[in-house]
Amino acid sequence: MKTIIDVKLPVRIIGDENGYDFFSYLVGEITTSDNEIWFDFSECNWFDGNLCAILGNILDTLKQRNNIFFFKGFQSTPYNTFSRNKFLSVFTDEPIAELDSLTIPYQKFKLEDEQKAKDFIKEQLFDKPGMPKMSFEAKKAILVSIFEVCVNAITHGQCDHVYCCGQFFPNKKTPEVSISFVDLGRTIKANVNDHLGSHLTGNKTILWALDEGNTTKTGNEPGGLGLKLLQNLINYNNGSLQIVSADGFVELKKHVFIEHAMKNYFPGTIITIKLLLGDSNSYILSTDVDTENIF
Numbered sequence: 001m002k003t004i005i006d007v008k009l010p011v012r013i014i015g016d017e018n019g020y021d022f023f024s025y026l027v028g029e030i031t032t033s034d035n036e037i038w039f040d041f042s043e044c045n046w047f048d049g050n051l052c053a054i055l056g057n058i059l060d061t062l063k064q065r066n067n068i069f070f071f072k073g074f075q076s077t078p079y080n081t082f083s084r085n086k087f088l089s090v091f092t093d094e095p096i097a098e099l100d101s102l103t104i105p106y107q108k109f110k111l112e113d114e115q116k117a118k119d120f121i122k123e124q125l126f127d128k129p130g131m132p133k134m135s136f137e138a139k140k141a142i143l144v145s146i147f148e149v150c151v152n153a154i155t156h157g158q159c160d161h162v163y164c165c166g167q168f169f170p171n172k173k174t175p176e177v178s179i180s181f182v183d184l185g186r187t188i189k190a191n192v193n194d195h196l197g198s199h200l201t202g203n204k205t206i207l208w209a210l211d212e213g214n215t216t217k218t219g220n221e222p223g224g225l226g227l228k229l230l231q232n233l234i235n236y237n238n239g240s241l242q243i244v245s246a247d248g249f250v251e252l253k254k255h256v257f258i259e260h261a262m263k264n265y266f267p268g269t270i271i272t273i274k275l276l277l278g279d280s281n282s283y284i285l286s287t288d289v290d291t292e293n294i295f
Helices: 017-029 049-064 076-084 087-091 114-126 136-157 188-196 202-210 225-237
Strands: 004-008 036-040 068-072 103-109 162-169 176-183 240-253 256-276
Touching (some): 017 256, 114 136, 188 202, 225 240
Antiparallel strands (some): 103 162
16 A cells, blocks of 8 residues: 655745755655655645746656655646646646746756757747847857756766756746756766765855866866856846755856755756846857857
8 A cells, every 4th residue: 555645835936945945855755666645735825837847857756666646735826837837737637728928838858859959948938028139149059058958967967858847927026037957866066076086065066067167078078168158148137047956056146156055955956047038138159159069
């Protein structure tokens, strides 16, 4: 007989220390097999749509361990979010709802899905109204940069898929869009410390990985420039980049790297990109950057 496990979700789940700590706690608590798990949303009145990428990865992991799971107590706002971004139709018998312009639908990609991933990000993110204006080459370079984030998660995390989901927030005081990429695999902390032969904290390994030119790649190919282009876009746009891995959580915001304290350990990597809508800047790519070999 399967053991029944109840998981009560907090009132608000957003992309901050508490939100990421909850998912880290959740992974640790339900690393279980052959059980029945109920996710109780009765007290949860807000769930950032982009964070469905994290929940989806956790649910797939539960299925792989022969667990079954159910949702109960949905309040209207989280339910509508999960329905519109196609998350519910993947994990329940709910019919596929019509996708609206404020969602970047729940999706997962394999390593060989490069063109599919680039097309998805272009159509669902950069082609939407209000996004920063970019030249063709600048957009191409940023798309490659974001896909490289996915590839690194797969190859370094030693996982099968990268999970993705996003949400537009036009009614915030400062309108923005958030998109998250997630894998449950090997952490940045493990990769960097193995590469350096060091014992750095999660935050310090993330900062090392974000430093221009640093890479755990082997061979003669350079690394780090693609991520630098993404950082430049975020800084000029006044958006943010959040990276959670192991016991680390680092946020790039207003040209400053902020180290957050994590209570729980996340056995993989979460990357959330936030861009401001209505940016009056126009972005072009420096002529000295080769977009065919930016990593």
